[in-house]
Amino acid sequence: MTVDPTDPPFAVELVGITKRFPGVVANRDINLAVSRGEVHAVVGENGAGKSTLMKILYGMQRPDEGVILVNGQEVSFRSPTDAINAGIGMVHQHFMLADNFTVLENVILGSEPTTFGGRLDRAAARRRILEISDAYGLGVKPDRTVEDLGVGDRQRVEILKVLYRGARILILDEPTAVLVPQEVDELFANLAGLRAEGLTVLFISHKLDEVLRVADAITVVRAGTTVAQVKPADVTPRDLAQLMVGSELPTPETRESTVTEEVRLRVSAVSLDGDEGGRRLLDDVSLELHKGEVVGIAGVEGNGQAELVELLIGLRTPTTGTVNLGPDDITDWPTLRRREAGIGYIPEDRHRQGLLLPSPLWENRILGYQSRRPSVRGFWIDRRASRDDTRRIISAYDVRTPGCDTPAFALSGGNQQKLIVGREMSGDPSVLIASHPTRGVDVGAQAAIWEQLRNARSAGLAVLLVSADLEELIGMSDTLYVMLRGRLVAKLDPSSVTPEALGSYMTGATTALSVEGAQQ
Amino acid sequence: MTAPTVRVRGPRRLDLSGVGYNAAALALAIGVAVVIGGLAVELSGHSALHAYNLMVQYAACNTAGSGGDPCTADSVIDIINRAIPYYLSALAVAIGFRMALFNIGVEGQYRLAAVITAIAGVEIHLPAVFQIPLLLLIAMAVGAVWAGIAGILKVTRGVSEVISTIMLNYIAYGLIAFILSSYLSGNTSNNLSSATPNLPAASQMPGMNRIFHDLGLLAPHDPDQISGFLVVIAIIGTAFYFIVERSRFGFDLRASGINPWAAQAGGVSSRKMILITMLISGALAGLVGLPYLLGQGYNYSSEFPANLGFNGIAVALLGRNKPIGIAFAALLWGFLERSAQILDLNNIPQEIYVLMQGSIVLAVVVAYEIVRRAKVRRAEREVAREVPEALGGAVEVTA
Numbered sequence: 001m002t003v004d005p006t007d008p009p010f011a012v013e014l015v016g017i018t019k020r021f022p023g024v025v026a027n028r029d030i031n032l033a034v035s036r037g038e039v040h041a042v043v044g045e046n047g048a049g050k051s052t053l054m055k056i057l058y059g060m061q062r063p064d065e066g067v068i069l070v071n072g073q074e075v076s077f078r079s080p081t082d083a084i085n086a087g088i089g090m091v092h093q094h095f096m097l098a099d100n101f102t103v104l105e106n107v108i109l110g111s112e113p114t115t116f117g118g119r120l121d122r123a124a125a126r127r128r129i130l131e132i133s134d135a136y137g138l139g140v141k142p143d144r145t146v147e148d149l150g151v152g153d154r155q156r157v158e159i160l161k162v163l164y165r166g167a168r169i170l171i172l173d174e175p176t177a178v179l180v181p182q183e184v185d186e187l188f189a190n191l192a193g194l195r196a197e198g199l200t201v202l203f204i205s206h207k208l209d210e211v212l213r214v215a216d217a218i219t220v221v222r223a224g225t226t227v228a229q230v231k232p233a234d235v236t237p238r239d240l241a242q243l244m245v246g247s248e249l250p251t252p253e254t255r256e257s258t259v260t261e262e263v264r265l266r267v268s269a270v271s272l273d274g275d276e277g278g279r280r281l282l283d284d285v286s287l288e289l290h291k292g293e294v295v296g297i298a299g300v301e302g303n304g305q306a307e308l309v310e311l312l313i314g315l316r317t318p319t320t321g322t323v324n325l326g327p328d329d330i331t332d333w334p335t336l337r338r339r340e341a342g343i344g345y346i347p348e349d350r351h352r353q354g355l356l357l358p359s360p361l362w363e364n365r366i367l368g369y370q371s372r373r374p375s376v377r378g379f380w381i382d383r384r385a386s387r388d389d390t391r392r393i394i395s396a397y398d399v400r401t402p403g404c405d406t407p408a409f410a411l412s413g414g415n416q417q418k419l420i421v422g423r424e425m426s427g428d429p430s431v432l433i434a435s436h437p438t439r440g441v442d443v444g445a446q447a448a449i450w451e452q453l454r455n456a457r458s459a460g461l462a463v464l465l466v467s468a469d470l471e472e473l474i475g476m477s478d479t480l481y482v483m484l485r486g487r488l489v490a491k492l493d494p495s496s497v498t499p500e501a502l503g504s505y506m507t508g509a510t511t512a513l514s515v516e517g518a519q520q
Numbered sequence: 521m522t523a524p525t526v527r528v529r530g531p532r533r534l535d536l537s538g539v540g541y542n543a544a545a546l547a548l549a550i551g552v553a554v555v556i557g558g559l560a561v562e563l564s565g566h567s568a569l570h571a572y573n574l575m576v577q578y579a580a581c582n583t584a585g586s587g588g589d590p591c592t593a594d595s596v597i598d599i600i601n602r603a604i605p606y607y608l609s610a611l612a613v614a615i616g617f618r619m620a621l622f623n624i625g626v627e628g629q630y631r632l633a634a635v636i637t638a639i640a641g642v643e644i645h646l647p648a649v650f651q652i653p654l655l656l657l658i659a660m661a662v663g664a665v666w667a668g669i670a671g672i673l674k675v676t677r678g679v680s681e682v683i684s685t686i687m688l689n690y691i692a693y694g695l696i697a698f699i700l701s702s703y704l705s706g707n708t709s710n711n712l713s714s715a716t717p718n719l720p721a722a723s724q725m726p727g728m729n730r731i732f733h734d735l736g737l738l739a740p741h742d743p744d745q746i747s748g749f750l751v752v753i754a755i756i757g758t759a760f761y762f763i764v765e766r767s768r769f770g771f772d773l774r775a776s777g778i779n780p781w782a783a784q785a786g787g788v789s790s791r792k793m794i795l796i797t798m799l800i801s802g803a804l805a806g807l808v809g810l811p812y813l814l815g816q817g818y819n820y821s822s823e824f825p826a827n828l829g830f831n832g833i834a835v836a837l838l839g840r841n842k843p844i845g846i847a848f849a850a851l852l853w854g855f856l857e858r859s860a861q862i863l864d865l866n867n868i869p870q871e872i873y874v875l876m877q878g879s880i881v882l883a884v885v886v887a888y889e890i891v892r893r894a895k896v897r898r899a900e901r902e903v904a905r906e907v908p909e910a911l912g913g914a915v916e917v918t919a
Contacts, residue, residue, distance in 0.1 A: 335784065335786075335787040337787075354782060356782055358778060367786040370787070371787070410896075
C-alpha cells in the first residue's frame with residue numbers, strides 16, 4: 001500500500017454518528033476527524049460512549065445514523081471483516097491470543113498463508129512477521145509460546161496481528177490499562193514507530209497524563225457525544241478532565257480528622273503464597289484500621305491489593321499471619337460470620353462480586369445479609385421487610401430506579417454502585433472494605449459515594465480504601481500505604497504527598513527504607 | 521406499612537406479563553411441535569387432523585373417537601400416573617439447575633434406590649403406616665448417598681458433577697446387577713427368576729380412587745387406580761416451591777446459580793450449597809422409581825421402567841425448573857406417551873410422540889431465550905422511561 005499525495009487528509013472521518021440501544025442513546029451526533037499518520041486519542045469517562053464508538057468504527061455495531069469515511073470513501077461495515085478489509089485493525093483491551101500457540105501461529109490464525117498444495121507455509125509467514133516486526137521496531141520473536149510472554153510482549157503480538165492483516169489504521173482500546181509504567185513507555189515508543197511509518201493510530205483512554213504525552217490530537221467524548229477536539233499543547237490535564245466530566249471537578253477531600261485510638265481491624269504479618277513456584281501474592285503485610293479512620297492502599301493493579309481485600313472478607317485464607325476484628329481472631333472465619341460481625345464489602349467488580357444482575361433490587365439487598373433482619377425472619381425470607389428496606393436505601397442513597405422490583409442489570413453503573421454502598425452501610429458495619437468504590441461511575445454518583453463514606457467515617461466507621469484513583473486516595477485517606485509486589489512498601493501522609501510522588505512509590509522508583517508503624 | 525401505590529402497581533404489571541410471556545413461549549413451542557408432528561404424520565400417509573383428533577379423544581375419554589364406547593377416565597388416570605415419576609425426576613434435576621448444578625445421574629440414583637427399597641420392602645415387616653414412610657426414607661437415603669458421592673467429589677477434588685454423575689450411572693447399573701444376583705442366590709425359593717419377590721401388602725401404596733369417587737370426580741366402574749403418590753408429590757412440590765422461592769436456603773441456592781462469585785462474597789458457602797443440593801437432588805431422585813415399585817410392579821426386575829431420569833431433564837427444562845411449570849410439563853409428557861397407544865392401534869407410527877417431545881424441548885429452549893431478551897428490553901425501557909436522568913449516555917450533562 002502506498003500513500004498517494006492526492007489522498008484526502010483524513011484517514012478516518014465520522015460524521016453525525018448516532019447509535020441507540022433500547023432505552024439508551026449510546027452515541028449521539030458523534031463527529032470525529034483523524035488525520036493520516038497521527039496518534040489520535042479519544043478520551044472520556046467510563047460509560048461516556050468510547051467503546052460503542054470504536055465498535056461502530058470496527059464494524060461490530062452498526063450506527064443508526066451518520067456516515068463513516070475511510071480515506072475519504074464512504075463505507076458501511078457489516079462485520080469486523082469489512083473493517084479489516086478497509087485497513088482498520090483493533091487491538092482489544094483483553095488480549096485474544098491462544099496461550100498454547102506460538103507467536104507465529106497466533107499471528108496467522110485465521111489468515112494462514114498456504115503453499116500451492118494447500119499446506120501451511122510457515123516459512124513465508126515467518127518472513128512476513130519478521131519483516132513487519134523490524135519495520136515497526138516491535139521486536140517480536142515468532143517461535144516463542146504466548147504463555148511464556150509478558151503482558152507488554154503479548155500486546156505487541158496483538159499489534160503485529162493486525163498489521164499482518166494489512167491494517168493502516170489501528171484502534172487501541174485502553175492499551176495501557178494492563179501495563180506497568182516501563183511497558184507503557186515501550187508501547188509509546190512503538191506507537192511513535194508506527195506513526196513514523198505513516199500509520200494512523202486511534203488511542204482510547206481515560207488516563208489524561210498518558211494521552212497528553214502520546215497524542216497528536218485529542219477528541220473528548222462526554223455523555224455519548226463528542227464535545228471538543230483539542231491539541232495536547234493547548235490544554236492542561238485539569239482542562240481536559242473538566243471537558244470530560246462537563247463540570248467543575250468534585251474533590252474527594254475529607255475534612256478534619258476523626259481518627260481514634262481504638263483499633264477496629266488489625267492485620268498482623270499476613271502472607272499468602274502464590275500458585276506453585278510463583279512469588280508470594282502477599283508478603284508480610286501488617287496494618288491497623290482505627291475507628292473513624294480511612295486507610296488507603298495505593299498501588300499498580302495486580303500487586304496484591306485484590307488478594308488482601310479477598311483475604312479480609314474471607315474469600316482467601318492467609319498462609320501465615322492473623323487478622324483480628326476488635327478482640328476476635330477472625331483469621332479462619334468464613335465470609336458470612338465476618339459480615340455478621342460487622343465487616344462490609346464493596347467489591348472491585350460489582351457485576352462479578354456485588355450483584356445478582358437478573359434479580360430484582362430487593363433480592364440484591366438481601367445478598368450478604370441473608371442471616372439477619374430485615375432480610376429474613378427465621379428460616380424464611382421476609383419479602384415485605386426486604387422490599388421496604390430496599391425502598392429506604394433507594395431514597396436515602398438516591399438510587400435512580402423505577403422501583404425495588406427492577407432487575408439490577410437495568411440500572412446504570414453509578415446507580416448499581418449506590419445500591420451496593422447503601423446495602424453495605426445498612427448492616428451497620430464497624431469496618432468497610434471498599435475496593436475501587438467509584439470505579440466506572442458517573443461524577444454525580446462519585447460525589448455521592450464520597451459523601452457517604454465521609455459521613456460514615458465521622459460516625460466511627462473504619463474504612464480500608466483500595467483505589468487506582470490517586471486523587472481519591474489522597475483526598476479520602478487518613479493514612480496511606482503503597483503496595484508493591486505483595487508488600488506494603490511505604491506509609492505516607494496523605495496531607496503532604498503529591499500524586500507524582502505517590503506514583504513513583506507505586507512503581508518502585510522511590511523506596512521507603514523503613515515503613516514506620518507498619519510492623520507490629 | 522403502606523407502600524406508595526405507584527411503586528406497587530408497576531412491578532405487579534411486570535410480574536403478570538412475565539407469566540404471560542412464559543405461557544406464550546410454551547404455547548409457541550407446542551405449536552411448533554404440533555406442526556412438525558403433523559408434517560410427520562402426513563408424510564407417513566395419514567391425516568394429521570385425524571391423528572390429533574384421535575389423541576385428544578383418547579386422552580379425554582379413553583375412546584377412539586368413533587362408535588359409542590362409554591367415556592371412562594382410564595386415560596386421565598394413566599396420564600396422571602405416568603406424570604408422577606416424571607414430576608419427581610424433573611424436580612430432582614430442577615433443584616440442581618437452580619444453582620447451575622447438572623445432575624445427570626437421576627437415572628442411576630432412582631434405579632439403585634428402587635432395588636434396595638424392593639429388597640427392604642420384602643425383608644422388613646412393619647404395619648403399612650410405618651412401613652411405607654420407612655421405604656420412602658430408605659429410597660431417599662440411597663439416592664442421596666449416590667448423588668452425594670458426586671457432590672463430595674466436586675467440593676473436595678473439583679470433579680465436574682456432569683462427568684461424575686453420568687459415570688456413577690454405569691457403576692449403579694453394575695451394582696444393581698450385583699445386588700440382585702447376590703440377593704436372589706441367597707433366596708433359594710426363587711432361583712431362576714431375575715426379579716425380587718413381590719412386596720407384601722404392607723409395603724404396597726394404596727390407590728386413591730375411593731377419595732376421588734367420594735368427591736364425585738370418578739365413576740365407580742373405572743378400574744385403574746390413581747396412585748397414592750399423587751399426595752406425596754403434591755406435598756413435595758409445595759415444599760419445593762416454598763423452600764426454593766421463599767426460604768433463606770432457597771435464596772442462597774438461587775444466588776449461587778445466578779452468580780456464584782457474588783454469592784460467595786455475600787457469605788454463601790459454595791461447597792456447603794453444592795453438597796446439600798446434590799443430597800436433596802439425590803433424595804428426590806431416589807423416589808422416582810417408587811410409584812411403580814410400591815403401586816404397580818411390586819418388584820424390581822430387568823423390566824423395571826428405565827429412562828425416567830433422562831426424561832426428567834427434558835421435563836425440568838420445559839417446566840422452567842419451577843414446580844408448577846414442571847407439573848404441566850410432566851402431564852404433557854404423560855399425555856404424549858398415552859396417545860402413542862391409540863396411534864399404534866390406528867396404524868399411525870407411534871414414534872410421532874417422541875418426535876413431538878423432542879421438538880417441544882428444542883422449540884421451548886429457543887422460545888424461552890426470546891422471552892428472556894424481551895424481558896431485558898422491557899426492563900431497560902422501563903428504567904429509561906421512568907428515570908431518564910439515570911442513564912449516563914442518554915442525557916446531556918449540562919456544564
